[in-house]
Amino acid sequence: MTLRPENLEEVREAVLTHPYLRVRGGGTKPALSAPREGEVLLDLSGLKGLLAYEPEEFVFTALAGTPVSEIEETLRAHGQYLPFDPPLAKAGATLGGTVAAGLSGPMRWRYGGLRDFLLGVRFVDGEGNLLRGGGKVVKNAAGFPFHRLMVGALGAFGVMVEVSFKVFPLPPATRTLRVGFSRLEEALSALERLRLLPLDLLALDLIPPNTLELRLGGFPESLRRRTEKLARLLEGSETVLEEDEAHWEGVGELAFLGESPIWVKIPSQPGLIPRLEGLPLGPRRYMAGGELLYAGLEEGGLKALRELGLPHLVLKGAGTPLYPEPPAAFYGPLKKALDPRGRFPGRPSPA
Amino acid sequence: MGFLEELKALLPGRVLTGEAELAPYESDALTAYRKRPLAVVLPETKEEVVGVVRLCHRYGVPFVARGSGTSLSGGSLPVEDGIVIALNRLNRILRLDPRARIAVVEPGVVNLEVSRQAAPHGLYYAPDPSSQPVSTIGGNVAFNSGGAHCLKYGMTANHVLGLEVVTPAGEVVRLGGESLEGVGPDLFGFFVGTEGLLGIALEITLRLLPRPEAYHTVLAAYESLEKAGEAVSRVIRTGLLPGAMEIMDRLAIEAAEAAVKAGYPKAEGLLIVELEGEREEVEEEAHHLHRVIRESGALEVRVAASEAERQAIWKGRKAAFSAVGRLSPDYIVQDGVVPRSRLGEALKEIQRLSQAYGLRVANVFHAGDGNLHPLVLYDGKKPGELSRAEALAGEILRLCIRLGGSITGEHGVGVEKKAYLREMFSEADVEAMERVKASLDPKGLANRGKVFDPQMEAAP
Ligand SMILES: Cc1cc2nc3c(=O)[nH]c(=O)nc-3n(C[C@H](O)[C@H](O)[C@H](O)COP(=O)(O)OP(=O)(O)OC[C@H]3O[C@@H](n4cnc5c(N)ncnc54)[C@H](O)[C@@H]3O)c2cc1C
Ligand SMILES: Cc1cc2nc3c(=O)[nH]c(=O)nc-3n(C[C@H](O)[C@H](O)[C@H](O)COP(=O)(O)OP(=O)(O)OC[C@H]3O[C@@H](n4cnc5c(N)ncnc54)[C@H](O)[C@@H]3O)c2cc1C
Numbered sequence: 001m002t003l004r005p006e007n008l009e010e011v012r013e014a015v016l017t018h019p020y021l022r023v024r025g026g027g028t029k030p031a032l033s034a035p036r037e038g039e040v041l042l043d044l045s046g047l048k049g050l051l052a053y054e055p056e057e058f059v060f061t062a063l064a065g066t067p068v069s070e071i072e073e074t075l076r077a078h079g080q081y082l083p084f085d086p087p088l089a090k091a092g093a094t095l096g097g098t099v100a101a102g103l104s105g106p107m108r109w110r111y112g113g114l115r116d117f118l119l120g121v122r123f124v125d126g127e128g129n130l131l132r133g134g135g136k137v138v139k140n141a142a143g144f145p146f147h148r149l150m151v152g153a154l155g156a157f158g159v160m161v162e163v164s165f166k167v168f169p170l171p172p173a174t175r176t177l178r179v180g181f182s183r184l185e186e187a188l189s190a191l192e193r194l195r196l197l198p199l200d201l202l203a204l205d206l207i208p209p210n211t212l213e214l215r216l217g218g219f220p221e222s223l224r225r226r227t228e229k230l231a232r233l234l235e236g237s238e239t240v241l242e243e244d245e246a247h248w249e250g251v252g253e254l255a256f257l258g259e260s261p262i263w264v265k266i267p268s269q270p271g272l273i274p275r276l277e278g279l280p281l282g283p284r285r286y287m288a289g290g291e292l293l294y295a296g297l298e299e300g301g302l303k304a305l306r307e308l309g310l311p312h313l314v315l316k317g318a319g320t321p322l323y324p325e326p327p328a329a330f331y332g333p334l335k336k337a338l339d340p341r342g343r344f345p346g347r348p349s350p351a
Numbered sequence: 352m353g354f355l356e357e358l359k360a361l362l363p364g365r366v367l368t369g370e371a372e373l374a375p376y377e378s379d380a381l382t383a384y385r386k387r388p389l390a391v392v393l394p395e396t397k398e399e400v401v402g403v404v405r406l407c408h409r410y411g412v413p414f415v416a417r418g419s420g421t422s423l424s425g426g427s428l429p430v431e432d433g434i435v436i437a438l439n440r441l442n443r444i445l446r447l448d449p450r451a452r453i454a455v456v457e458p459g460v461v462n463l464e465v466s467r468q469a470a471p472h473g474l475y476y477a478p479d480p481s482s483q484p485v486s487t488i489g490g491n492v493a494f495n496s497g498g499a500h501c502l503k504y505g506m507t508a509n510h511v512l513g514l515e516v517v518t519p520a521g522e523v524v525r526l527g528g529e530s531l532e533g534v535g536p537d538l539f540g541f542f543v544g545t546e547g548l549l550g551i552a553l554e555i556t557l558r559l560l561p562r563p564e565a566y567h568t569v570l571a572a573y574e575s576l577e578k579a580g581e582a583v584s585r586v587i588r589t590g591l592l593p594g595a596m597e598i599m600d601r602l603a604i605e606a607a608e609a610a611v612k613a614g615y616p617k618a619e620g621l622l623i624v625e626l627e628g629e630r631e632e633v634e635e636e637a638h639h640l641h642r643v644i645r646e647s648g649a650l651e652v653r654v655a656a657s658e659a660e661r662q663a664i665w666k667g668r669k670a671a672f673s674a675v676g677r678l679s680p681d682y683i684v685q686d687g688v689v690p691r692s693r694l695g696e697a698l699k700e701i702q703r704l705s706q707a708y709g710l711r712v713a714n715v716f717h718a719g720d721g722n723l724h725p726l727v728l729y730d731g732k733k734p735g736e737l738s739r740a741e742a743l744a745g746e747i748l749r750l751c752i753r754l755g756g757s758i759t760g761e762h763g764v765g766v767e768k769k770a771y772l773r774e775m776f777s778e779a780d781v782e783a784m785e786r787v788k789a790s791l792d793p794k795g796l797a798n799r800g801k802v803f804d805p806q807m808e809a810a811p
Contacts, residue, residue: 056692057691139720141506142776148541196449198563229631325535333790334541334790337786
């Protein structure tokens with residue numbers, strides 16, 4: 001059964017009427033939003049629209065089912081953007097789904113990830129209460145920060161109906177440098193060197209086995225000098241990509257994962273990369289200075305990750321999406337307080 | 352054995368109970384409030400902290416974690432018949448890994464110490480509350496502390512990657528990890544800013560950033576606060592993203608001058624704008640900034656030509672709070688936030704309230720984030736002045752709520768703004784927060800009486 005609420009009241013009603021629900025935003029992370037047996041699907045794609053946006057405030061508020069791509073278009077018209085670079089925008093990801101899945105893209109390297117740009121939410125908890133966390137100003141420290149609790153929670157604590165984000169001015173121009181090395185070790189050591197320099201890169205990606213991609217943003221006058229400086233610093237065989245915009249759009253859509261049956265997000269670190277590279281992972285790309293890996297897998301890859309105890313989130317493909325489960329002693333009481341009847345996904349497994 | 356005996360057995364020689372020993376812990380930087388605790392304990396390891404919390408849980412004794420006691424909202428005010436867990440001796444940086452760009456620290460580490468230790472690697476810890484030479488990372492985490500650089504770099508929550516926490520029920524959990532990215536609910540992000548109500552942070556993993564290559568710091572003087580505020584809007588409209596934009600009013604300027612002789616020009620409003628980043632980019636941005644400042648009608652503009660001149664510009668700003676102490680025996684620091692475009696309106700209204708209440712108000716604020724810091728000056732020895740000052744401060748908070756902002760940008764709710772939390776949030780919102788508190792802390796022991804109204808001791 002699928003419900004498609006058009007307003008907050010209908011969301012509350014749905015929550016109060018059905019014992020088990022699962023929210024779907026845009027349909028881009030099926031492993032997370034496909035209903036399990038007994039669950040009613042709450043399709044939020046009807047709950048969309050920008051509610052408030054004053055460019056000078058660097059803040060907007062929108063309904064949770066609003067497609068990210070619509071927001072990006074509006075922001076762009078005012079020379080602004082979401083610096084955490086939400087992935088799968090073209091595929092139809094919604095703001096709520098992006099928050100619930102906790103996903104950021106390659107450009108999160110420069111200013112931070114989703115968690116750094118979410119300012120507030122309104123959500124319906126498991127008892128049908130419409131609640132607010134955070135606020136609509138760029139700085140706020142009042143009350144428990146429920147908005148941060150929603151990040152990556154996969155809808156466990158409630159149905160987000162409204163979200164507020166901080167935005168930044170869009171760099172007037174960008175350039176991308178691609179550098180090839182002869183081996184992974186060399187690419188990795190260059191990556192680690194770049195991480196320590198004050199270079200203000202928009203993106204710093206490693207494409208195994210031996211390529212780095214660096215994206216710069218800023219005023220056109222200084223960009224040329226900065227790109228040249230980088231090329232000197234790297235001394236590899238470098239090319240400047242002309243199709244910069246389209247290229248990164250493809251990366252943000254995770255196009256490099258291709259037809260892989262399973263899509264996963266894996267928190268990473270440069271020091272962990274040699275170990276990850278020893279696993280049967282399929283097409284992949286390390287983003288954000290090596291801190292964020294998106295990989296396309298077959299069953300064997302997933303098994304390897306679990307055997308080694310490496311945390312990950314499955315976006316597409318079957319199975320339990322989240323590994324490991326959040327620590328019971330902290331998560332359990334939170335879940336009990338906000339969703340006492342366990343209407344939403346993420347019921348803690350009995351200890 | 353009773354509670355105190357067990358406590359003393361757990362921390363031999365490090366349980367303070369004497370009058371004179373307890374006195375320094377009776378209040379924090381919100382000195383208008385004072386309470387005598389049952390005892391103060393001085394643990395030296397996280398295992399000892401866990402032991403103390405478990406003991407409290409067993410006996411139903413409330414506890415308050417304390418860093419350096421610089422809270423401005425009464426966050427570390429003791430609970431009567433409760434204990435203070437002073438964390439200053441847990442002050443080790445356990446691991447500083449430049450390659451991973453992280454530091455793993457104990458909660459009692461002083462904020463500035465992290466940047467000091469990271470400096471040889473070209474790294475620093477970004478959140479910089481004005482109290483950074485004394486306040487602890489644990490206190491910063493509990494209050495989600497900010498500073499002058501929040502617009503661009505975010506608050507403490509944005510720089511914490513992982514936490515080890517002991518819950519009020521005495522369970523030890525690890526939240527988050529060492530990567531910038533995680534999976535699953537952002538539980539450590541949620542813990543940051545909960546003001547010590549959900550447990551004690553035992554170990555904190557911080558992200559470090561490369562120190563900016565270049566700074567460009569400009570000081571501009573204006574004939575009115577409005578003009579200074581307008582200049583901020585102009586900067587934003589140009590598409591620039593400065594690291595910091597701070598404004599001071601005449602009273603704050605005078606105080607700072609009297610205290611540290613920063614050499615500020617005499618004016619109604621001073622604006623400090625600082626660009627930071629890669630050298631080539633900062634040079635380019637500086638051209639744009641100068642055009643904007645020229646057009647904004649500044650009376651006088653100074654540009655720092657050296658690091659020494661930059662420090663001189665910041666010196667007055669950083670000293671402003673303590674400097675105001677010279678103008679008045681007592682003052683309350685408020686910490687409301689308004690949308691940036693309503694700063695002018697807010698300041699005008701604060702001016703009006705100041706006259707109506709007959710109390711001086713100095714303004715120093717983070718203009719880039721709309722975070723006001725009105726300092727309400729009063730004399731505690733004059734009968735009725737404190738309550739008048741509190742009423743005025745409360746009006747300012749209501750004003751911030753009315754304009755769509757927040758009652759606190761960085762100093763937290765503590766005991767001071769409890770009444771206003773219910774004006775900013777709905778009854779259902781506050782009840783949900785209280786449900787969360789009760790669920791993690793069924794006996795209501797951790798920092799009882801802060802943020803919410805005191806929770807009754809639940810039946811065991
Ligand atoms: C039985 C079944 C099988 C399917 N199999 C496939 C398949 O194999 N491949 C395929 O491409 N499609 C498949 N689909 C379609 C696909 O499931 C949906 O299009 C997709 O699940 C919607 O995901 P999404 O990207 O919108 O999720 P997102 O909107 O990105 O949501 C991601 C996560 O966020 C949560 N969430 C979203 N919005 C909110 C909110 N406002 N508040 C709280 N939580 C929220 C979701 O519950 C989910 O946990 C299937 C559908 C069904 C019913
Ligand atoms: C002159 C001055 C300037 C200031 N400037 C700023 C500023 O610019 N920005 C800003 O944000 N704040 C500022 N403050 C306020 C204050 O410094 C911060 O709130 C700071 O984070 C408090 O740190 P502390 O170590 O002193 O904590 P304390 O005051 O000791 O404690 C604060 C709160 O944290 C809790 N706590 C302490 N340690 C832990 C722990 N390990 N686990 C859980 N809870 C814990 C306490 O219970 C208490 O609720 C300023 C204060 C002063 C006096």
